[in-house]
Amino acid sequence: MSVEAVTAANQAFYDAFEARDLGLMTDVWERSDRVLCTHPGWPTLHGWDAVMQSWDSLLRGPQHLQFILTNAVVTVHDTVGWVTVDENLLDRGTGSTVAALNMFVFDGERWRLVAHHGSGVAG
């Protein structure tokens, strides 16, 4: 059941990304200063303000990303769950793949995203 809930939380992250909806995106993340996010090629961002500012910029940006998610592997250990997944991006006719690691913490009610790390796979 935890695996299913983490899988759903992970899907909600990509749904928010694809919908370019900052409200949905903020709802996916744990509202704390321990959240962290490493976008492909970026240095690691720490804390709610820096991470959400990056999403605000990305979701307002010119890229309209569509994801085909493959190879999702979900692991749960106590109240922490993590997912590796390949983000296959379809953008203006060119394709690329980002290998992602997403970590979630159970807050007693829901699984919240605490870390996202994506990196481009050399093609």
Next chain:
Amino acid sequence: MSVEAVTAANQAFYDAFEARDLGLMTDVWERSDRVLCTHPGWPTLHGWDAVMQSWDSLLRGPQHLQFILTNAVVTVHDTVGWVTVDENLLDRGTGSTVAALNMFVFDGERWRLVAHHGSGVAG
């Protein structure tokens, strides 16, 4: 105390890497099929055999890496700990930085590495 122990486990990972010592490296990791490793630009590798095979190749390879680790941030939640750190690589006179996320699980005695994700920071 957990933060200190996770910090030490993280340092042991980089010590094994720098020493090019596969024995030390295997000792750092949890011996399981849920371990995963994403080297910069690589697809995600899953499971003990695939991950250790990659380290065997890397540690035997021509690159002699020296790390200057900066900006380490350690978080512990229950029996899971994670570290973000910048790996500043000194290799043949050129420098580069890899943003890393390392996850550890406490096995009742020690913190074992279960996930390593590194990605190059665009310079």
